[in-house]
Amino acid sequence: MDTLQHEELKYSKYDMAIDTSFWNESYSQKINKWRLEEPIAFLNAFVSTPLVAATQLSIPSHLAYLRNDSFLASLSESTSSRSVASVLFPGFMKNYNHLEALENMDARNALYYALYELLLRPLFFTTYESMQEEECAWNAMSFTSFCVFSFIDGKKFSFRHREAFPSLKLSSPIYVEEAFHGFSNFPLDISACEKIHQFAKERISFKNTPFVCAVEDRDVHFADFSPSMFANMAERHTNVFICFWNFSSRCDRVDSGAKNLFNCLRLALPQLQKFHFLALQGSKDACVYCACTCKQQAIESVERTFQRVVDALNSKDPQCVDWKVLFESNSDPVLKASGWISREDKVENLNSVMNPEERANKGSQCNLQLMKWRAAPNIQLDEIQNCKALLLGTGTLGCNVARNLLMWGVRHITLVDRSTVSYSNLGRQTLFLFEDAKNGTEKCIAGASALRNIIPGVCVTPVSLNIPIPGKRAGADKQELIERVAVLRDLITSHDVVFLLTDSRESRWLPSLLAAAHGTPVINVALGFDSFLVRRHGVVSVTSGSNVVGTDHGEQPLSCYFCKDIYAPSKSQLSSTLDRQCTVTRPGVSSMASALAVEMLASLYQNPAGFRFTCKEELQGNPGCLGIVPSIMRGNIRSYQINHEIEQRSSKCTACSASILNQYHAHGTDFIIKCLEDPCFIEEVCGLKEQRSTDEAALCDTFSDSSSANDN
């Protein structure tokens, strides 16, 4: 700095590099944590130390780097993450809810606030109980710090932002009286210089703060930096230096952290006129010894300003203080703030940068996370989003239910169907495209690929399976039938919820039985022309492998789809007419029923009793944060109404009665095959047959009674 003698001391600026992972994380913070708040979020920037920056292929040390882990507050305390190679600079981020707030931000005031928050706090409490206390406060200061102001457009995944490294400027500058480059040129003993360099190197690995040293020949005294300590040392020694690592890449400048350091010192000691510093770099030749002079500050003016700040802070939140008034009310302001990296806001649109699959997955969950902001702060989304859903049937209902599950963030969906997409499906089965009909693609395959085309990250499994139906003799195909039963059972036991969405009643029987036996919850949807049924089946605890079927609450669980039947389901001998094959319904019926079925699932996941939620509880009304969870809903769009019903399990149900489940637990697939081959057997086991003959006998009695009555 020979060239700079008697000139103003010059400073180099910091710059900031922001990784996309930082914006990604700030988006998550916004969605999941800050929501509608605009809190001050404390951050750490990663900066290469001058020890490595100049010598290695590394980020230059004037560049502060923000990454996703910049949000981890614990980083600054953890010593394990510290190294000689990089240090952490503290800072904060303030994200605005409205773009206008960022655009119309009072930039100067924001900078004063940042200076206060990050740097000046210790200055406003001039009287410390002890020198130790003062030292503690000054040691905690970071003379280099930064702030980020931002607005996140969550829909476009674009980030508008501006950054500053706020720095203090006093009304009078600092002049360089003498400067020496490199240890060999210092008017000091070389071994003392070596000692200082070594001390600074060791210190940076746990603490990146300036220190004070006094050199007497070969002897060096070290002390933590504080204004009192500096004054004290300067009183007792001749060669007293403020030492710090210089993060500037230019040897003729010091970094703006040093500027803050000197100006803080001058505010604390307004009478200061002379001081020396050693600006250290990795290379000993790049280190600088400098003697500085400056005008002493107007003490009264400084004290008045400090008092105004203390008064203001006693009555107000620092964020609401008008700092300009405090610092600039006299014609000659005590201090000025500067440090904006750029006058223009920068905009990062990360849509093009990020992995689009990840964005799709994250973006599609966005609306759900936003529920927590206002509408349902207590909603639990993890459970439903981790739920594995089995959809039996991928027709009109299956497509709509899958779409609604996607909307709720469900990412594990298994689609079961054996038919292929036909042209007549196109209007209504909302996952299929013209091409699928043209190619005659299997519905489960076409549905899976449609879901992946929406959210590539969705885990969807197509299963082409013909669900076994009672009343069709297996004959030679018995082995194949046994296998189909096994596949269905494995599907039901490996999922968290079964949606019954097939187009025939008979095909729902076996899944109902298996789900009841294995304790998998069932949501059943059935359509009429202008009406629909959405119901959940009762769920009981099942001790796997045992034949004990009990309820949690000592009361009957809810009924199932078959509980009111008086005949076992059986395949009709005639094929269906076209209008029976295609469910002829008003289109809205399926859309509504599917939506309600998935909303029922969502509500259940918010309910404290979950799927085991029984009649009694339903009647007592114990809703979760999404409201009531009816067990049976019947809707009608002839009258545009929804009615709720409640029903307990029937002891003679063909699918869920204890007698059926016990036989299944005792005999497994053998029992199932027997049922499938002979629906009469089902009626025998569950007691329907016996009841019917009793009923018929009763009916005969009634007739004979009445006829004898006529005779009389």
Added chain:
Amino acid sequence: MDTLQHEELKYSKYDMAIDTSFWNESYSQKINKWRLEEPIAFLNAFVSTPLVAATQLSIPSHLAYLRNDSFLASLSESTSSRSVASVLFPGFMKNYNHLEALENMDARNALYYALYELLLRPLFFTTYESMQEEECAWNAMSFTSFCVFSFIDGKKFSFRHREAFPSLKLSSPIYVEEAFHGFSNFPLDISACEKIHQFAKERISFKNTPFVCAVEDRDVHFADFSPSMFANMAERHTNVFICFWNFSSRCDRVDSGAKNLFNCLRLALPQLQKFHFLALQGSKDACVYCACTCKQQAIESVERTFQRVVDALNSKDPQCVDWKVLFESNSDPVLKASGWISREDKVENLNSVMNPEERANKGSQCNLQLMKWRAAPNIQLDEIQNCKALLLGTGTLGCNVARNLLMWGVRHITLVDRSTVSYSNLGRQTLFLFEDAKNGTEKCIAGASALRNIIPGVCVTPVSLNIPIPGKRAGADKQELIERVAVLRDLITSHDVVFLLTDSRESRWLPSLLAAAHGTPVINVALGFDSFLVRRHGVVSVTSGSNVVGTDHGEQPLSCYFCKDIYAPSKSQLSSTLDRQCTVTRPGVSSMASALAVEMLASLYQNPAGFRFTCKEELQGNPGCLGIVPSIMRGNIRSYQINHEIEQRSSKCTACSASILNQYHAHGTDFIIKCLEDPCFIEEVCGLKEQRSTDEAALCDTFSDSSSANDN
């Protein structure tokens, strides 16, 4: 036929060629006309005459051809469609509802029935009042006819079918005594032969029936064919011939129509033992003169059989008669039926053959047509399917509404939106794909292409338009604002219904006003977190260009979305927070609301009063075949309920009041621009401002009253 002398007369078979257009049409007949019925549908097959078949590049004349116009009954009567080149053979088709019915069909009985239906009817009424009457009956007979039995799998667009050309077989055959090939070889005067050929040629152009001729030297007598006429001629002349065009392509055989002709004649004249025929072909050398002999039929047996048939038909529907019993009850059946083209059913899968776009369009309408079969026989589908729907907003609601419109068969859809697809839209906006978000495609474009990918024939127009919102000074962009207003007005006046589906309240104001002013019906859908609103706006007659706004019924029309407002809508100065930008709703809310909005449209089209359906009518309850049409529905999925409301137009509405509409009719776009630039002006015009100051004065009065009361 020299080789055949003293041998049995041989017959050649017909074959059938079925065009895909025939199956296409039979599918339409099934869906739209037959539905659940299994009627006998009379058809015409197209057959090339022997006049052209042999000489030209034409369909051989033994091939009967079925096309879509085979179903037109009038074809057989229209002379214009007749030509010498082709004739029509009558037949029928019977389509079964169930595949099993076709598979298990009693083939022999079906053939007997076809013989009766197509051929034998005149035989069972042996006594005619006059020879003329008999002639008439026999002239109406077609000795060549066919039947088609089928099952249509409407979902797979596959057609299973079997055909027969039913022919009569008597227990004793016909023998060829003498046969001569070509006019020059005939033992007849050549000019007489020429006369016969010429007569037959002229006759075929209006009537393809056999005739009788008697040749005496050069002189020829012609007569229509009937058994009595034949017997009569044979009594009076030596050389009497039955003449007919021979559709066989082989000159050593006659077609099976001739077989029926001869056997019918033998049944009518059981004592017949000898007859001559001339089998005519286009080429005179291919014509055959043939003298035949046969055993006379057992007259009593024939008469008994005929009597059994007449008795059976007097008590039963021909379709239900057991014909086998009637004809085969004695050990030597009088007649046997034959004529199946093939023993195996044929299956045509037309999915691969037909124009897939057309199939998609037709197939997707199938479910709607099926409604007429059972659920809603009186439903009118044309109006809704021809309706042009304008969707303002192509977000969550727009996508779902468009899908539901597609389901109802609506094929003219205009999508209006100005934003692009973002990743956060993917889960919920059911028309968009991952790729759309990745490419940042405009929503209206992405939506249009999605709809076309479902039904290629859909006529969908994307419009990228920013709907003008009150409260934003146009400034320099005034011309552009005027243009946006004009575009919106043109859209609203050129569509049959407007769906209001935007994501802000303010953007619905101008469309509400324009629709009210121009008489376009509006269906408005709005979402809350777990609630929704679906409502239709009142519609009044508008005399275009006049400023008179009247109602049809002398009563106030229904209210609009803005009728209860006490402030004019105005753009807020702050941008929305993320959760306000993305409509944060439970996913099911949008699915349900969109479905209900479109069901409301469908119901309206079934209502006699249509869109002008007013409060009074709604309260009186005058539903169409789809049930009630509420004017306002509020749904809630916290309690899973739908409530209905009814509301009349407010005289101070900012969008639909007479004062607003009159100003618009008087000043047009100028008035709109003034409103858009200054929402206070809207309040002035509609009288809200005046009302508010009155209300405030009243409020002040209340306070002063109460204070004075306290003083007392």
